[in-house]
Structure formats: structure tokens, C-alpha cells
Amino acid sequence: MRGPVRSPAHADGSRALTGGLVVLVGFLTVCPVLLLLLGSLSEGLGAFGRLTLSKYREAYGDPGFGVILYNTFVFTVGSAAVCTALALFLAYLNTRTNIPGKFLFRFLSLVPMMVPHILFCVSWVLLLNPSNGLLNLLLREVLGLASSPVNIYTLPGMILVEALLDLPIAYLVLAPALSAFDATLEESSRVCGASTRRTLLRVTLPVLRPAILSAFILVIVRSLASFAVPSVIGIPGRIYVLASHIYRLIATGFSPDYGQAAAVGTSALAASIVLVVLYRRLTASAERFVTVSSRGFRPAILELQGAKLPLSLAVGLLSFVLIALPVLVLGYVSLLPYSMVPGAKAFALMSLKNWRQVLADPISILALRNSLLLGVGGAAMGMILSFFVSWVIVRVRSTASGLLESLSFLSFSFPGIVIGVGFLWFFVFTPLYGTLWALLFGYIAAYLPYGIRPLTSALVQIHGHLEESSRVCGAGRLTTLRRIVLPLLVPGVVSGWILMATMFVRELSLSVVLSRPGTEVLAVQILRFSEDGLWGRLAALGIVMILISTSLVVIAGLVGRQRMRAYGLEGA
């Protein structure tokens, strides 16, 4: 135990808070997972049957399972490595340097989280499929090649798209940590004669270790649960990972056994728990990562000088090719009656018909309203819970707080196509079933780490002495929280809220099983268009979703900046 939790009264308060949160978070996340685990150990199709281990024997006795595990390992670790490196590069340039166009680059880094994942994957297929992908056709023309140089239906293709989809998660975890980085540490290193490279390797990156690990682990866990990339890019390339293997188990037959799917899903759950434990081990001595203390905190901006223009161009090009281009493809598809390669015929057939149909569809409008409500309200409620959980995780480093951290990951770690059924089995026994409340609580329970990770990575850098000094000066807990802790956490709060709100706006796994007439949400409506093959309407509604999420991101950013200015922390 460290920091301000020292007096018996405070210790009691912390214990009570930790206990309360373990019960609350546990109830929300354990119940659906427990029902799934029961299902994996029960005969028949439901959660309650005679106990058996046969589902585990069948699931893990498959001779092809080794290949699936290998693919899953390469896919998740590869995605996490590419994503974290790219996010670190962009977050560093955006928060610590004077690179121009910061707002635009920051916005572009967040775009993939606003696009329905299935649409983002379809865009990449239209760009890089080996038959007539637009980028491949361009490269063949320019380079005079006989065949397409890039094939999206490969493991590297899957890694690229998954890394881009998860980029906002890593960016929003890393950016607050970089914002809270005290530049005097780097200055001291340079004063002692270290080069910029040595300072980066020996000071900057080690201090950022919790945030980097946080982002890396979060992306691994997310890509383990991801279904869009394995389905749209993996299955056509015959590359099966855990999520598509589970889908195969569920889809083969008319009465899918979610218990057996859950038995496979426990591998993902076990991997996530191991990763969380590993993360806690690697960041056990939290003091080493503190950069904001009572001794003074000064975030500083690095002058790029001669590197300014080349770096701006590099980031601009990267953002355009990797993020803006797929979104432009969506705009193009939304104007067409069916998918086709650009050309005279395509331009002649362009119209706003898809847009008119989407905007006149009462279910789409209702879905839009519900999603907006869930995004704004759900994220606000989620962040309040996330704040208390993060505080306990970072400040009360006990066995119970470790348990709380693991619990917060429980439903998040289960592959999406299975966890939805866990929530169905849970909510059907409550009066919330079939209401928007079920979706709201389900979202918060399933995506709690989106609120917790940015807050913990920022909180871990704020020394507990600040809170202690405040209390020594006579301030109560709430005053300390309001005047000291929250102002320093503004970037983390903004990041977490954005992550949660945009996730809730495009959430599908839970929505598809819990949404009923009257509680339709955007992602379910998008799935309907996708199942009907109505790509034009799908793209139009996807763009509406991007616009809503963009508005939420811009508003959150402006509010955050205004709060930072009010606290005198602008530039941090």
C-alpha cells in the first residue's frame, strides 16, 4: 500500500470502497461469464444441465486447434505490436512536439473507432483484394506488374487492419500518460550528457512503461475478442483464429451450442487474466513511474526544428493512406447502387438514393436516437464507475484491488460472439430484459476497461503525496479529489469517455442479442443492412455513425481543453 492511504480511518474507507466495488463490478461482469462457464460444463444447450467435461474434450481435442492457437498468437501479438508502436509515434508527436495540424492528426488517429468495424474491413478489401483492389490496380499500373503485389487475405493483412482498428484504444491510453510526462526528467538526462536517443530509451520509454503495457495488453485482449477482421479478411484467406473458430462451432448446425463455444472462449479469458497479472507484476513498484509530484510538474513541448516538415508529411501520408482512404471508400460506396470499381459507369450511376432511404427509415432514426442516448449517458455513468475502480487499483494495491482489476476485464476478454449470449442468459432473469437499461448496464460491464485503462495509466503517474499534502492542509477527501486529482486526470477522463462513448455508439456483440423492437441501436441496424447485402445504405448509415462519434469526440475534446485551461494546465 502506498501514497495517501495511511491513517486507519482512510484505510477503513479504502477497504469499504474496494469491497463495494468488487461486489458491484463482480455482479455486473461475473454473472454473464459464470453462466457461460456453467454452460460450458453442462449437457444440452442452456446454462443449467448435468455436469460434464465433454464440451472441453471436444473443443480442445480438435487436431486443427494447434494451428488456430498459433494464428491467434501471431494475429493478436502482431496487431498489438504494430498498433502500440504506431500509437506511441502519433501520440508522442501530438502531445510532446510542435508538429503542425495536431488537431487533424489526433482526429485521424481516432477515426477507426468511429467506423463500424465490419465496414472498415470491407473498405480495406475493396482497396487491397488481389483480384481488383483499387490500391492493387494502381500499384500494378504504376509499377507495371502482372499480378497484384499485396494480398489483404493474409495474416499480415489481418494484422494491419486490426492494428488500425485498435489504434484509437492505444492512442487514448498513451496520450494522457504523455501529457502528464514531466519534461524535467528528460532535461536532466540531457544535462548529464545523454543523447536524445539514449534519453528516449533510458528515461522516456521506461517511465511510460505502464501506459505502453496497458495499451499493448488492451489491444491484445481486444483483438482476441475481435470478429470483424477474422470474419471479413481471415475466412476468405482461410486463416482461422480463435474468434472465427468459435463462429464455426456456433454456425455448424441449426442449434448452436454456446456452451462449447464458451469452452473455447475460456482460452481467451485465461490469456487475458494472465496478461492482467503480468501487467501488475511489471508495474508493481508504481513510484518508479510517477512524474507528477508535489515537487512541481511542467509538461513541455519539444521543438522539432528541421524535422518538422518531413515528420508532418510522413504523418499526413500515413494518416491519409491508412485511415482517411478507407473512409473515403465508404463515401464512394454510399453513393452507388451496388459495389463497383470506379469508372465512367460508376460515376453515371451515383445518386443520393441510399442516403434518402436511410434518413427516411423510422427504425434507423430510432436506432440513431437510442445509440446517442446510450453513448452519452452510458459513457458518463461508465466513467464515474471507472474513476473509483482506477483509484482503488492504483492507490490501494492490495489483493482485493488486484481482484477488482481482473474482474473488470472478465466480460471484456470473452469473444464478443459468445459474451452476448452470456448477457442474454443473465438479463433474461431480471426485469431489465428487453429495455434500454439492459443494454446500458451490459455495455458498461463489458467495456469497463475502456474507462479504466486511460485513467490508471494517468493516475499511476501522479504521486500520492499530492493528495496527502492537500489533506495535511485541511482539505477533505472530496475537496482533494475535486481540486487536486480530477484536474490532473482531465486528459484521462476525456480519453476514457471518448473510448466508451464511441464504443457504445457502435457496439454490436451485446446489442444483437439484447436489442428488441423499440430498443434498436445503430450497430444492429447496420448488421441488418450488411446481412441483406445493402452496402450503399450500410455505408451511408456508417457515415452517419462517424459524424455522431466525431461530434462526441470534438465536444469531449473542447470540454477537456476548457477544463485544462481553467486549471492552468493547458499544454499538458
Next chain:
Amino acid sequence: MNAIALLLCGLAAATAAFAADPSLVEKARAEKKAAFYANITAVEPILEAFAAATGVKAEYTRLSTSKFVSTVLTEHQARKLAADVLQAPLPILELLKEKGVLAAHRPAALKAYPAWAQRDDCIFTFGIEYVAPIYNKDLVKPADVPRRYEDLADPKWKDKIVMADPSSHATTISWLVGLKEKAFPDEEAWRRFLKGLAANRPMFVASFGPTPAPIESGEKWIAISMPKYIVTKAPAPLDWARVEQPLFGTPRAMAIAAAAPRPNAARLFAEYWLSREAMTILAEKVGEYVLHPGIFPPIAGIQTARVEAIRELPDEEIRRWGAEFKKLFNTP
């Protein structure tokens, strides 16, 4: 333009013609709505027409095949099944019947259907989820269009085919087994066809839904898919291969829930769904193959096609064949 005008006139006349037992309509109106759980898509025009014809609202909950049984059984066991009417592939409804979810009911409108449409005391069928090779008519020359299923094994189709994953997609598995039982002279010929098809390295997608997109865009040239997309994806350059053998598919079935919260609205909805009017909308607007005599989707040549229902495979058999196709198509 003329075709659209004719279709609208036809629909208007059809809607006006629906007549049900007035006392049933009255009771159904008192119940206000009918809740419809279904896996069939794009049926909103029928629901609107039902409301217009009867004054009873139809509330549609769309459940994918993979989530149908788990959702309905979970709600049923918790005594919270909100559905009045259920529509799904026949094997799903047979399973739900076993679990006591369905009510015994024979709609009067079934009189117009072939006798086999009433499967038993609970379940009735109204259409066939028909499968055929569909192709991009801008890319495939008329002379190259397959004339028999065996033609899909021709090496000229290498890397040009898209189909639902035959190791997992239940309908595709059933269809392939259906070919063995109904379209090929013996198992050896069928296996030769499968080996040739596998050697052409078809691109797999998760289900039928994503099969037309690569054909429209020209990424692939031919798909094992459903001709109904020619209607729903118009004006995409799609056509279907008029194979000499029959077209095959799984029956689309329907039933009323045993504990339907609104039993009269449920019965009225079933009558309307099976009516000539509703089936005309289903065929004309959704491209579905329906069992009501004389009604066909607006797809050239489909009126003369032989469309047959295949045997419903139990899940155990689907999984066994799925495992075999996994090896045959060299899927990990």
C-alpha cells in the same frame, strides 16, 4: 416504368383482396399487435401491408440462424418469450417443437398450398431458400455460364468462385449433401465434383449474405448463392445459371408460439402471411421462392425452374459433413 406500375397495381389489388374471419380480426385488433421472431430478411413491406389490411401492428424481431434457438429457448425457459409467431429454417422449428415452444395450428390459408407444406400439427412451410450459381453477366460470357453443377469444377473457374464456408455454413452443407442425394447419379461423381470445386480454390465467406458483393464488384465472377439477390441487388449485373438439374434449398417454415401473448393476432398474422397477397410481396419485392401456386419472383427463367426441397439434416449429420468438407476443401 411500366413494370413498376404493373407491380404496384398488382400489389394494390392483392392487398384489397385479403379477407379474414371478421371475429378473428376484431379479437386481434383488441390485442393490438403481433410479435414476429424471424430469420427471413427484408420483410418490412409485408409487415406494413399487414398493418394496412388488418389494423394490427406487426412487430419484427430479426434473429440470425445462429442465435435463433438460444434466444427463443432462453426466453421460453424464463417464461419471457415475447413472440407470437416464429419463422426459421425447418430444422430449427422442429427442434423448438420438441422443446414445447410451438402450438398446434393449421391456418386456413394453407388450403391453397401443396399438401406437404403442412409439415405436422404445428409447423407449416411457405417457401424454399433456393440456391443456385449466380454470376456477373458483365464478366462471364453466355457461352461460359455453367449448364450443370459439374461445370463449377471446370479449372477455368480457378480463383473466380465465392461461396459460404462449406465446413460451417449449415445451409451450404445441407445443399452440398442435397446435391449428392438428388442431382448426381452416384457418390463417386459427386465426390469428383467436390474435388474439382475445391481445386478451384473458392473464396469462403461466413454465410450467403456476403456472397453477392464480390460478384457485383468483379472481385469474383461466380458465386454459390441465392437468386433472390438478383431482385434485392438490382441493378447489379447479376444473373443465375440455368442449370439442367433442379435448384435445391431448405424449406422456410413458420409456427405459432404455444404461449403466444397475443394468440388471435398470431393466428391472423399467419393467415395473412400465407395469403396470396403477402406471398406476392415476398416474391416480387424480396425475390423469395414461395410455395403458393402461381407466384414467382421477378427473375427471368425462374418460372420454368424446378425448385426442390432437400432433406433436413440433423445437427449431428451437419457437423459430420462439415468436418469432412473441412478436409476436402483443405481448410485448417
